[in-house]
Amino acid sequence: MRWSTYVSPSDGAERVGVVRDGVVHALRGNDHLIDLLSDPAVLADAGTAALADPAETVAEADAVPCAPIPVPPSIRDFMAFEEHLISSMHAIGREVDPAWYEIPVFYFTNPAAVRGPKDPVNIAPGSTQFDYELEVAAVIGRAGSDIPVERAADHIAGYTVLCDWSARDHQELEMRVGLGPVKGKDTATSLGPWLVTPDELAPHAKGKGFDLEMTATVNGEQYSTGNWSAIHWSFAQMICFASRGTEVRTGDIIGSGTVGTGCILELARVHGAERYPWLQAGDQVRLEIEGLGHIETTLKPGAAVNPLQPAIPYQ
Template sequence: MRWVSYVSPVDGRERAGMLRDGAIHGVRAPLIDVLAHDGLASVVDPVEIVPQADARLRAPVPSPPSIRDFMGFEEHVATSMRAIGREVDPVWYEIPVFYFTNPASVRGPRDPVEIAPGSAAFDYELEVAAVIGRPGADIPVDAAAEHIAGYTILCDWSARDLQELEMRVGLGPAKGKDTATSFGPWLVTPDELEDRRKGKGFELTMTASVNGTTYTTGNLADLHWSFEQMISFASRGTQLRTGDVIGSGTVGTGCILELSRVHGTESFPWLRPGDRVRVEVERLGSLESTVHPAHPVHPLWP
């Protein structure tokens, strides 16, 4: 099944719905409520059926309770470190590290994205996210798959200069990350991907382009940390809730930071206003965003 959140072309209301044969079967409840109960039962008597082309898609979960973004791909971590003469910290192989990002900054699959105020090094990051359906705490790895409602594309927009500056203090990333995070276009249930399971992920090609030029080519099967391991770690000593987002981290070659460190900023410049970024994952669809100028920076001191 493929679930969406959308703005109805009939009455302008935001609804959840199941995508089937190019049409959205809309329901009255938001997607978090649908995931928490019997999703199939909610579309037996849909409130409306509208062509997908006529509806504006939102992020599948427009207001998730929390977003945890991990670093699950070894190639991305190792390549970025080697390019600046460093090795991967051994801790990365011991625990699947993550940070919290901003649920208020969620964008839909076709929404524009503003550069973070004050940033001159704006970047995309191509990822996949699992969305929690069944809540739980202290979840064992071998039971974690039962808590996944589905998978969607995640694009983590990053202000690299702000990120580097704030992390010198020993906290973050924070302002370097919280301007925008894009999700969508739909939430694909795990059964639709099971035939592609490979290694710790799925055999699904991941690509990204800027202004029509391909930048990224990777595969979800290259995960070092599985979603089940990430979910188990995230749930230690706390409750994962329905709608919580678990990000995979950036696939190898999946951002300008990594590419520019290896090939130079002339070949891979930072994003600028007017740039068009498309990220795509096999079976999960695509996100397309136009980069907009930043809002002005208000000084902190007179």
């Protein structure tokens, strides 16, 4: 099933529904999507009920889409595509650290910065090197700790498109200190438009992912073209690692990291900054994954930078 969290045009309320043939069938009651994810049977039964007896039906074009999970408990963003890493590193004369092949590394980003698939995105304050990252994300259904890799896929409620908006100039500066990324990443993370359950994608299984095209355009011009099946670390492996010694919770977002060619940083390093300039206010960016829908947004100017006050001398 394809699940949507949306704002109803009839009364402005946020609702949850199943999308079928371009129509959203709203679930009765007040459940949020995250309330249904811990048990696949509960989610499936709720979807069947929504299709059979919807609270309302709305043309998808008339519904305002939200992120499927508007405020996730946490967002872990990995670096799971080898092509992106190799291309980026080789373009600056560096080799991939062997540690990348030992563990699927990730960082935590900001749940408060989640945006819907059509929400405008403000450029990070002070950034002149703003970038998109084309990613796929898994949403945790059943919570768990120290999850064995062979059972980790059972904890996935569904998948969605993710854009990790990145201020590369901020990221480069802060990571020189040895921590991060921090402000380079937490301005916005776009999710949506749907949460697609794993059974929908099963016929496309290939390698460690699915044979589904991933594309990005900027102002209508093709930038990125990749395929989910090229992923090196599977979502099962990522979830196994993420849950080691801790807990992944219902609604947690597990991001794949950038697919090969899936950001301006990589494209500019390989093909030149003149061919692939950084994003600016007014640019329109569309990120699409076959079977999962697309994110399409317009960039807005960033807020003014509030300068840091001088440090008070220690006395």
